[in-house]
Amino acid sequence: MSDSTPAIEVSALRKSYGDHEALRGIDITVGRGEVFGLLGPNGAGKTTTVEILEGYRSRSDGEVSVLGHDPAGRSIELRRRIGIVLQAGGIYSHITPREALAHWAGFYRHPRAVEEVLALVGLSDSADMRSRRLSGGQLRRLDFALALIGDPELIFLDEPTTGFDPEARRTAWETIRSLQALGKTILLTTHYLEEAQVLADRVAIVKDGRILAIGAPRELGVGSGAAGNRYNVAYRGPDGEPVEQETDDPTRLLHELTGRALAEGWALEDLSVARPTLEDVYLELTADG
Amino acid sequence: MGETLLLGWRQYRLERRMFWRNPSAAFFNFVLPLLFLAAGGALLSGSQHDLNRLIPAIAGMSVMSTTFTALAYNIVFLRERGVLKRIRGTPLPTLSYFGGVAANAVTNTALQITLVILAGRLVFGIGWPQDWLSLVVFVIAGVICLAALGVAFAHVIPNFESMAAYVNAVFLPVVFISFYVFDSSSAPGFLRSIADGLPLKPLIVGLSGAMVTGSGLARNLDELTVIAIWGAFGLYLAVRGFSWERSSG
Numbered sequence: 001m002s003d004s005t006p007a008i009e010v011s012a013l014r015k016s017y018g019d020h021e022a023l024r025g026i027d028i029t030v031g032r033g034e035v036f037g038l039l040g041p042n043g044a045g046k047t048t049t050v051e052i053l054e055g056y057r058s059r060s061d062g063e064v065s066v067l068g069h070d071p072a073g074r075s076i077e078l079r080r081r082i083g084i085v086l087q088a089g090g091i092y093s094h095i096t097p098r099e100a101l102a103h104w105a106g107f108y109r110h111p112r113a114v115e116e117v118l119a120l121v122g123l124s125d126s127a128d129m130r131s132r133r134l135s136g137g138q139l140r141r142l143d144f145a146l147a148l149i150g151d152p153e154l155i156f157l158d159e160p161t162t163g164f165d166p167e168a169r170r171t172a173w174e175t176i177r178s179l180q181a182l183g184k185t186i187l188l189t190t191h192y193l194e195e196a197q198v199l200a201d202r203v204a205i206v207k208d209g210r211i212l213a214i215g216a217p218r219e220l221g222v223g224s225g226a227a228g229n230r231y232n233v234a235y236r237g238p239d240g241e242p243v244e245q246e247t248d249d250p251t252r253l254l255h256e257l258t259g260r261a262l263a264e265g266w267a268l269e270d271l272s273v274a275r276p277t278l279e280d281v282y283l284e285l286t287a288d289g
Numbered sequence: 290m291g292e293t294l295l296l297g298w299r300q301y302r303l304e305r306r307m308f309w310r311n312p313s314a315a316f317f318n319f320v321l322p323l324l325f326l327a328a329g330g331a332l333l334s335g336s337q338h339d340l341n342r343l344i345p346a347i348a349g350m351s352v353m354s355t356t357f358t359a360l361a362y363n364i365v366f367l368r369e370r371g372v373l374k375r376i377r378g379t380p381l382p383t384l385s386y387f388g389g390v391a392a393n394a395v396t397n398t399a400l401q402i403t404l405v406i407l408a409g410r411l412v413f414g415i416g417w418p419q420d421w422l423s424l425v426v427f428v429i430a431g432v433i434c435l436a437a438l439g440v441a442f443a444h445v446i447p448n449f450e451s452m453a454a455y456v457n458a459v460f461l462p463v464v465f466i467s468f469y470v471f472d473s474s475s476a477p478g479f480l481r482s483i484a485d486g487l488p489l490k491p492l493i494v495g496l497s498g499a500m501v502t503g504s505g506l507a508r509n510l511d512e513l514t515v516i517a518i519w520g521a522f523g524l525y526l527a528v529r530g531f532s533w534e535r536s537s538g
Contacts (some may be wrong), residue, residue: 055536146375
């Protein structure tokens with residue numbers, strides 16, 4: 001197996017629906033074993049991107065490779081190696097999780113054991129309930145379980161925790177972390193900043209069909225996109241009023257500030273230098289107007 | 290190929306299990322046509338001639354309800370619920386999936402036709418079918434034709450809520466016109482033309498020949514041709530317009 005090639009390679013991906021350009025040139029590379037987050041507001045193009053990678057949608061232009069396959073070819077070989085958690089995927093009303101997993105397991109060459117997957121997603125106790133009696137959270141766990149039963153190398157999670165309460169979200173994060181620990185590659189879309197920050201090794205911020213910034217969540221403020229190499233410098237001025245300044249050259253700004261303060265005889269009270277958080281970058285990049 | 294067949298068989302088993310667990314599907318497929326049969330049989334019990342026409346008409350309606358109606362409902366339900374989309378993302382071959390779904394519908398048709406034949410024989414004094422070959426050919430042709438049209442018609446139904454209205458808007462008029470023209474020699478000419486051009490009445494004529502009058506395949510080739518043309522049209526539309534997902538618009 002060619003494990004050195006990236007799990008996902010996307011370049012100059014475009015998608016139009018009539019006059020509407022949903023994707024205007026997306027470039028992403030996701031390495032093996034990486035958890036990659038697509039973060040952006042609703043309608044940004046996250047789901048369109050993921051559904052092109054999953055083989056549900058055709059693309060208008062650009063190059064796409066998923067585990068070495070073009071997903072537009074819809075090869076069964078590729079679908080054996082990926083697991084998909086759709087944003088909204090249904091299941092038969094009268095099937096139990098155990099039956100559904102046993103049936104789904106038959107689609108794959110080397111499925112995982114049903115009991116093991118039930119335990120992994122926390123469905124062991126409701127494994128024999130009809131799906132129409134399951135709660136929303138339990139159905140979402142079943143979504144995870146069905147995506148994992150084939151022991152996929154690459155897992156797509158399209159807004160996996162939307163609508164969850166905080167506790168259910170944390171449980172889902174545990175599951176995703178355990179998949180990461182197993183060496184799975186995960187492509188995750190979310191509009192929850194915290195989720196991207198907690199789970200993803202790297203994040204791309206998407207808006208209006210473009211990637212505005214890409215990088216590790218902690219470093220995203222640095223060296224990319226409009227937020228650029230920005231630092232926030234805060235202090236109290238000579239009159240005691242709080243001042244905030246942004247700079248891409250903190251050394252020079254601090255030098256000037258300390259020089260002035262010393263010369264004029266005031267203290268730079270409450271001085272702090274901070275990099276923008278993912279939230280700052282996200283809010284600035286995705287702000288309208 | 291062997292794997293496709295095996296997966297199709299497993300899909301068929303799952304569809305059967307899901308069918309029996311859904312009481313309303315079981316009711317509409319089996320109980321309703323038998324209720325029609327019982328009610329019609331009671332009304333017409335004085336006239337063997339009328340009963341001879343009722344049984345094949347109910348048999349034809351059963352083929353339509355177990356294929357056209359059941360598949361249109363099923364496909365729309367699975368599409369709107371997102372089950373089809375989920376299945377499309379798995380390695381299950383499309384052929385295995387639809388093979389299993391179609392075999393499920395065919396099983397229901399076969400069960401239903403068997404029930405109607407038994408009821409005709411045991412309750413309504415009609416003999417065993419006269420021409421088994423003709424019966425099998427017409428049932429198979431009817432199943433393929435009406436199943437394809439049911440899948441094709443599912444494309445037209447925009448959502449779950451309007452499903453029953455759409456299906457009944459087709460099913461009920463087709464059944465009434467076909468029954469009426471089949472039964473009455475004094476039906477107006479234009480109604481006769483419509484019924485003769487739709488697939489159900491030719492199917493009933495073919496079934497009647499096979500079950501009651503003994504007029505074989507050779508005498509009902511025109512009817513078979515109408516069913517075949519609708520079947521080809523239905524298959525074309527079923528494959529061409531098929532949508533695995535609910536439309537987002």
